[in-house]
Amino acid sequence: MALIDIHHLFHSFYRYNESGEVAGTxxxxxxxxxxxxxxxxxxxxxxxxxxxxxxxxxxNALFLPSKGxxxxxxxxxxxxxxxxxxxREAGMVFQNPDNQMIANVVEEEVAFGPENIGVPTEEIWERxxxxxxxxxxxxxRMHSPDRLSGGQKQRVAIAGIVSMKPQCIILDEPTAMLxxxxxxxxxxxxxxxxxxxxxxxxxxxxxMDETIDADRVIVMDDGEVxxxxxxxxxxxxxxxxxxxxxxxxxxxxxxxxxxxxxxELPEGILSEEEFVDAYMKLCK
Amino acid sequence: xxxxxxxxxxxxxxxxxxKLDPRTKLSGTMLFLISLFINDKFIGLGLALLFxxxxxxxxxxxxxxITRGLKGIFLIVLITVLFSVFYVNTGTLLVDFWIFKIYSGxxxxxxxxxxxxxxxxxxSSLMTLTTTPTRLTDGLEKxxxxxxxxxxPVHSLAMIMSIALRFIxxxxxxxxxxxxxxxxxxxxxxKRGFLxxxxxxxxxxxxxxxxxxxxxxxxxxxxDARCYxxxxxxxxxxxxxxxxxxxxxxxxxxxxxxxTIVIRIMPYGY
Ligand SMILES: Nc1ncnc2c1ncn2[C@@H]1O[C@H](COP(=O)(O)OP(=O)(O)OP(=O)(O)O)[C@@H](O)[C@H]1O
Ligand SMILES: [Mg+2]
Numbered sequence: 001m002a003l004i005d006i007h008h009l010f011h012s013f014y015r016y017n018e019s020g021e022v023a024g025t026x027x028x029x030x031x032x033x034x035x036x037x038x039x040x041x042x043x044x045x046x047x048x049x050x051x052x053x054x055x056x057x058x059x060n061a062l063f064l065p066s067k068g069x070x071x072x073x074x075x076x077x078x079x080x081x082x083x084x085x086x087x088r089e090a091g092m093v094f095q096n097p098d099n100q101m102i103a104n105v106v107e108e109e110v111a112f113g114p115e116n117i118g119v120p121t122e123e124i125w126e127r128x129x130x131x132x133x134x135x136x137x138x139x140x141r142m143h144s145p146d147r148l149s150g151g152q153k154q155r156v157a158i159a160g161i162v163s164m165k166p167q168c169i170i171l172d173e174p175t176a177m178l179x180x181x182x183x184x185x186x187x188x189x190x191x192x193x194x195x196x197x198x199x200x201x202x203x204x205x206x207x208m209d210e211t212i213d214a215d216r217v218i219v220m221d222d223g224e225v226x227x228x229x230x231x232x233x234x235x236x237x238x239x240x241x242x243x244x245x246x247x248x249x250x251x252x253x254x255x256x257x258x259x260x261x262x263x264e265l266p267e268g269i270l271s272e273e274e275f276v277d278a279y280m281k282l283c284k
Numbered sequence: 285x286x287x288x289x290x291x292x293x294x295x296x297x298x299x300x301x302x303k304l305d306p307r308t309k310l311s312g313t314m315l316f317l318i319s320l321f322i323n324d325k326f327i328g329l330g331l332a333l334l335f336x337x338x339x340x341x342x343x344x345x346x347x348x349x350i351t352r353g354l355k356g357i358f359l360i361v362l363i364t365v366l367f368s369v370f371y372v373n374t375g376t377l378l379v380d381f382w383i384f385k386i387y388s389g390x391x392x393x394x395x396x397x398x399x400x401x402x403x404x405x406x407x408s409s410l411m412t413l414t415t416t417p418t419r420l421t422d423g424l425e426k427x428x429x430x431x432x433x434x435x436x437p438v439h440s441l442a443m444i445m446s447i448a449l450r451f452i453x454x455x456x457x458x459x460x461x462x463x464x465x466x467x468x469x470x471x472x473x474x475k476r477g478f479l480x481x482x483x484x485x486x487x488x489x490x491x492x493x494x495x496x497x498x499x500x501x502x503x504x505x506x507x508d509a510r511c512y513x514x515x516x517x518x519x520x521x522x523x524x525x526x527x528x529x530x531x532x533x534x535x536x537x538x539x540x541x542x543x544t545i546v547i548r549i550m551p552y553g554y
Pocket of ligand 2: 052053054172173
């Protein structure tokens with residue numbers, strides 16, 4: 001059984017007028033069916049308002065389905081008794097690092113999750129040390145989160161989830177407020193967690209280049225899943241992605257344009273190296 | 285304008301006073317304040333002053349940090365002193381000028397009250413200077429746990445306090461940012477006059493409050509996502525535990541209180 005199973009999920013937001021009647025509805029998710037296997041690195045793409053955050057919050061039981069079903073590790077999010085268990089299996093990191101930190105010291109911040117789920121004191125210390133080590137922030141243990149760079153703050157936030165020992169981490173645009181260095185730090189941390197700890201990663205992002213190393217890319221548009229495949233296949237649909245308001249990585253786009261003009265380049269080029277290799281082969 | 289907001293005016297140190305359990309310090313401060321109100325003689329205040337001075341000495345906090353708190357209450361002391369100088373008419377008449385009559389009783393009463401208020405402030409300063417805000421909220425949470433039986437939300441209040449402390453620097457920064465953004469568009473914050481300056485605040489406060497609400501919503505969601513569900517079943521990374529020094533501390537405190545009571549019931553003395 002897959003770790004995350006989503007069956008025909010619908011989600012509507014309601015807008016109310018002054019007298020409390022429903023004045024309008026917005027279907028943020030429409031008939032989403034997905035299943036995510038344990039241990040995979042999944043990237044979710046989509047332009048603003050396509051429903052990515054709404055989907056993420058369903059997996060963490062922050063939202064409940066208007067229609068359909070979400071199962072995390074076999075547990076239905078609709079069952080109130082499951083909520084805490086689900087949140088501890090599927091941790092969530094948000095966009096703004098400042099707005100998700102509770103404590104004044106890094107180590108206490110990382111301890112917040114384990115404290116909430118009632119881990120004994122000695123074990124909390126072990127988990128904090130271990131999680132900080134995993135994200136490479138041990139040296140900042142006693143620092144105030146306010147003094148850290150954006151990338152460091154997000155790594156602390158990730159450590160704060162890792163310390164709950166989840167099977168899955170969902171990250172909602174964790175790099176949107178970071179500079180390129182910070183983005184690279186966070187991405188590297190995520191791939192390490194995925195490879196070494198076998199933690200399932202669900203990364204929501206706007207940056208195409210963050211998705212090329214994923215096992216799977218899901219493209220959303222207007223509340224629906226429109227593409228769902230390995231990166232190479234997804235980025236072969238250059239025209240479709242563009243029509244859905246998304247860019248493709250620069251090498252992919254260059255290869256695509258050259259191909260349209262008659263050069264015999266292979267499909268689905270993702271990185272600069274691949275492009276250079278293919279181009280050199282062509283020149284020979 | 286907001287550069288100098290420093291909260292949790294903690295003075296780092298390694299002294300016994302710093303290391304005391306925050307509950308000991310909280311109840312110590314309470315007992316000290318109570319002792320000030322038990323006192324009705326100068327000799328009692330002298331004892332309190334001696335006690336406080338010894339504690340300050342042990343804590344290693346420089347005197348100028350302790351006395352900094354006095355600046356803020358200068359006006360209150362002044363008003364209280366004036367009231368008691370003119371309203372108390374016991375003892376001998378010292379000055380009789382126009383409508384003003386000053387008696388010796390008024391003067392000594394004024395001095396007594398002034399010293400009492402100053403000791404009050406100095407005593408609480410020592411506590412905040414030697415305890416980090418986090419430890420202080422921890423202490424409050426655990427010390428007031430007994431109030432849970434009457435369903436007083438001790439844990440929630442402590443959580444609110446610590447989150448407020450965490451967000452003060454962030455909101456201060458944000459306020460500076462908003463101010464600069466508005467100055468860049470021609471707003472003038474250097475206006476003279478009390479009312480004008482107050483009015484200058486409004487365009488700062490509105491965006492600040494809106495942003496604070498947004499942050500609060502985000503934070504609430506992040507706390508939910510990390511399994512926060514109130515104080516029930518929650519463990520602590522750094523639980524408070526009384527050490528031997530705390531028992532000695534309590535012993536010293538109660539001896540001090542006992543001595544104060546003795547002085548109070550003594551039939552003679554000033
Ligand atoms: N709390 C809410 N109330 C009403 N409508 C909402 C709410 N949150 C989101 N929506 C609407 O639901 C749709 C999907 O929003 P969602 O936040 O999931 O998009 P997103 O893909 O995460 O976008 P972004 O890239 O901007 O983060 C949008 O049209 C949005 O306007
Ligand atoms: Mg979003």
